[in-house]
Amino acid sequence: MVATRARLTVLSGPSGVGKGTVVAEVRRRHPEVWVSVSVTTRRPRPGEVDGEHYHFLDAEAFDHLVATDGLLEWAEYAGNRYGTPRAPVDEQLALGLPALLEIEMQGARQVRATAPDAQLVFLAPPSFEELASRLTGRGSEPAEVIERRLAIARAEMAAVGDYDVVVVNDDLARAADELVLLLTAPPAG
Numbered sequence: 001m002v003a004t005r006a007r008l009t010v011l012s013g014p015s016g017v018g019k020g021t022v023v024a025e026v027r028r029r030h031p032e033v034w035v036s037v038s039v040t041t042r043r044p045r046p047g048e049v050d051g052e053h054y055h056f057l058d059a060e061a062f063d064h065l066v067a068t069d070g071l072l073e074w075a076e077y078a079g080n081r082y083g084t085p086r087a088p089v090d091e092q093l094a095l096g097l098p099a100l101l102e103i104e105m106q107g108a109r110q111v112r113a114t115a116p117d118a119q120l121v122f123l124a125p126p127s128f129e130e131l132a133s134r135l136t137g138r139g140s141e142p143a144e145v146i147e148r149r150l151a152i153a154r155a156e157m158a159a160v161g162d163y164d165v166v167v168v169n170d171d172l173a174r175a176a177d178e179l180v181l182l183l184t185a186p187p188a189g
């Protein structure tokens with residue numbers, strides 16, 4: 001295995017643990033870090049910009065991407081579909097540069113199956129109570145959606161053993177630093 005080969009890193013973890021916040025902090029400190037922009041059938045939240053946070057697609061356009069093998073992975077999550085456009089990731093890795101995906105667990109499993117060298121990072125909350133309080137505190141979803149996401153989160157927390165590395169998101173700056181180190185660390189083995 002060539003130690004300098006650029007690698008694919010997947011950041012996953014329960015909704016509300018702070019994935020978006022940690023990735024934003026990484027980009028603030030290290031603007032050169034490349035992060036994949038996913039496609040989704042979810043509606044934009046206030047302040048979300050098409051092409052920046054997500055590419056917002058209708059169901060038909062999403063189906064087309066799936067049918068033409070345009071997605072590296074995709075999954076349905078809490079009633080919406082999300083996927084990683086394949087070409088930009090391939091281009092980044094072909095240039096010898098690291099690529100970061102922020103995706104949920106079913107997608108992480110697909111990446112593991114198709115790209116065994118990928119590094120799977122689990123972002124964990126300091127506690128389940130703290131996770132519930134962050135998700136509620138964000139105030140972006142109705143109570144019923146939060147309940148659904150917490151139920152998913154319980155299952156996700158139990159699968160932590162499937163991941164290569166665990167980063168605990170207690171202190172934001174420390175978690176972001178840890179992720180940056182992992183992005184540039186040579187693959188083990």
Ligand SMILES: Nc1nc2c(ncn2[C@@H]2O[C@H](COP(=O)(O)OP(=O)(O)O)[C@@H](O)[C@H]2O)c(=O)[nH]1
Nearest residue numbers: 015016038074075077082083084102103104107
């Ligand atoms: N499998 C997969 N999951 C994704 C992708 N993009 C985002 N997600 C995940 O979809 C879930 C819901 O995302 P979102 O609706 O933005 O909610 P939030 O993470 O709670 O802010 C999160 O766990 C994301 O990490 C993707 O391309 N593929």
Ligand SMILES: Nc1ncnc2c1ncn2[C@@H]1O[C@H](COP(=O)(O)OP(=O)(O)O)[C@@H](O)[C@H]1O
Nearest residue numbers: 015016017018019020021134138169170171172
């Ligand atoms: N290290 C942290 N300490 C305290 N609060 C945090 C931390 N990281 C994220 N949060 C807060 O938790 C909530 C959920 O974060 P978010 O990034 O939207 O999660 P995710 O993308 O995993 O769903 C937000 O209100 C965010 O400000």
